[in-house]
Amino acid sequence: xxxxxxxxxxxxxxxxxxxxxxxxxxxxxxxxxxxxxxxxxxxxxxxxxxxxxxxxxxxxxxxxxxxxxxxxxxxxxxxxxxxxxxxxxxxxxxxxxxxxxxxxxxxxxxxxxxxxxxxxxxxxxxxxxxxxxxxxxxxxxxxxxxxxxxxxxxxxxxxxxxxxxxxxxxxxxxxxxxxxxxxxxxxxxxxxxxxxxxxxx
Numbered sequence: 001x002x003x004x005x006x007x008x009x010x011x012x013x014x015x016x017x018x019x020x021x022x023x024x025x026x027x028x029x030x031x032x033x034x035x036x037x038x039x040x041x042x043x044x045x046x047x048x049x050x051x052x053x054x055x056x057x058x059x060x061x062x063x064x065x066x067x068x069x070x071x072x073x074x075x076x077x078x079x080x081x082x083x084x085x086x087x088x089x090x091x092x093x094x095x096x097x098x099x100x101x102x103x104x105x106x107x108x109x110x111x112x113x114x115x116x117x118x119x120x121x122x123x124x125x126x127x128x129x130x131x132x133x134x135x136x137x138x139x140x141x142x143x144x145x146x147x148x149x150x151x152x153x154x155x156x157x158x159x160x161x162x163x164x165x166x167x168x169x170x171x172x173x174x175x176x177x178x179x180x181x182x183x184x185x186x187x188x189x190x191x192x193x194x195x196x197x198x199x200x201x
Contacts, residue, residue, distance in 0.1 A: 015085075018075055020192035023083040030082055031146045034180055038116045038166055042150050045115075047134065048169040049101050057101035061150065065136070067092045067100055072133060074156035076163070077192040089154050091135035094127040094170070107172035111179060112153050112164040119179035120164050121188070122155055124172060131157065134167060159190040159197070 042061040049057040077083045135154040143149030148165025155162045187196035
């Protein structure tokens with residue numbers, strides 16, 4: 001017996017090939033944060049590189065804006081299961097930040113630090129080679145505070161909690177040390193294609 005209207009509708013092939021398992025596509029940009037949204041003024045913003053505990057370079061907002069600006073259009077995937085295709089960002093590649101500081105990838109792991117005390121860990125290899133940037137514009141406009149402005153980390157190939165909002169520094173470290181969500185049960189790496197949402201995934 002054949003019936004109409006009771007089968008599940010499959011997404012177009014192009015969509016299904018870009019959508020990691022367990023995700024759904026949204027046109028919105030949901031706002032999710034670990035705590036209240038800080039309102040960081042650009043005149044109060046700064047960005048610091050550290051190797052271990054030692055600061056090795058620092059920029060204020062105007063200085064950071066004079067670094068080479070790159071553009072990146074990528075799909076993004078949140079651990080809460082939404083994905084958004086084709087998001088457009090402008091900012092400074094981590095490669096260019098390191099070049100300006102005159103250092104190569106100094107340690108195998110990195111902790112991203114934010115103005116509100118949030119941290120998240122990322123292998124340094126996942127930040128270089130054009131894979132990640134400190135973004136300062138989204139869809140041609142300054143990033144709103146709700147979405148992490150004035151600057152946020154963008155690591156689009158990992159779940160979006162790794163793209164730390166309100167970023168104010170990167171710290172290069174020897175050991176893979178978990179950040180805020182990793183210490184609360186989220187996966188240490190967070191690959192959406194392997195559904196690495198929680199510790200044992």
